[in-house]
Amino acid sequence: MLLISNFSKKYPSGFEVLIDELKLEKGIHFIHGANGSGKSTLLKALAGIHPFQGKIDLNGIDLLKKPLEYRATIGYAEAEPQFPDFLSLDDLIQVVAKAKKANQEEINQLKSSFGADSFSGYPVGTFSSGMLKKSALILAFLGNPQLVILDEPFTTIDTQTQNQLTEMIKGLAAQGVTFLITSHQNSPIANLPIQGTFKMESGRLSKNG
Numbered sequence: 001m002l003l004i005s006n007f008s009k010k011y012p013s014g015f016e017v018l019i020d021e022l023k024l025e026k027g028i029h030f031i032h033g034a035n036g037s038g039k040s041t042l043l044k045a046l047a048g049i050h051p052f053q054g055k056i057d058l059n060g061i062d063l064l065k066k067p068l069e070y071r072a073t074i075g076y077a078e079a080e081p082q083f084p085d086f087l088s089l090d091d092l093i094q095v096v097a098k099a100k101k102a103n104q105e106e107i108n109q110l111k112s113s114f115g116a117d118s119f120s121g122y123p124v125g126t127f128s129s130g131m132l133k134k135s136a137l138i139l140a141f142l143g144n145p146q147l148v149i150l151d152e153p154f155t156t157i158d159t160q161t162q163n164q165l166t167e168m169i170k171g172l173a174a175q176g177v178t179f180l181i182t183s184h185q186n187s188p189i190a191n192l193p194i195q196g197t198f199k200m201e202s203g204r205l206s207k208n209g
């Protein structure tokens, strides 16, 4: 279970994401909301890359108390992925796979699923936006994460990859993986068995269907 309590992330501009308490059971959870409503801000905090106040706990592992342990159990793909442009996807995979104890079979399977074999040896700086997104998704799925946080996962990837990703999310959710997904694209989301839908509005999250 993912538990968020007394959560606050405030920017110098005064914009603040505020959540008193939120408990997410296993399954696929979807957050929608207008541009600038605070979705990515929340996901970055949950991914452990944004400082925040309050408590985030995944299955008894407190993000602030055990940040490395927490981050090793989650996967995160940001909306507009950025990587050091001189590294190849294979270089990035090696680093993440070592930290998350992913084996070669898992790596091969993920690369094959996302059709990345043809470009994984080239520098990331030469990638198209779709290749970058596929790279971020592969890295997010490595190491059997318990929670996968996907910020706009369906943008820039082609229809075949969207379908592949949808099936992968369904399969892993059926095995007990928790997903937290944002998307402005409704059709791939409509094909997912969503457990909970939330609306983010001006930094406030409400249950919505």
Ligand SMILES: Nc1ncnc2c1ncn2[C@@H]1O[C@H](COP(=O)(O)OP(=O)(O)OP(=O)(O)O)[C@@H](O)[C@H]1O
Pocket: 011, 012, 013, 015, 033, 034, 035, 036, 037, 038, 039, 040, 041, 042, 079, 200
């Ligand atoms: N690093 C940052 N520093 C300061 N302000 C930020 C930062 N990141 C986001 N913001 C501000 O926080 C607010 C929420 O942004 P956020 O990216 O979380 O929205 P979002 O709901 O993900 O939007 P979108 O749908 O456009 O991706 C916006 O006003 C944005 O300008």
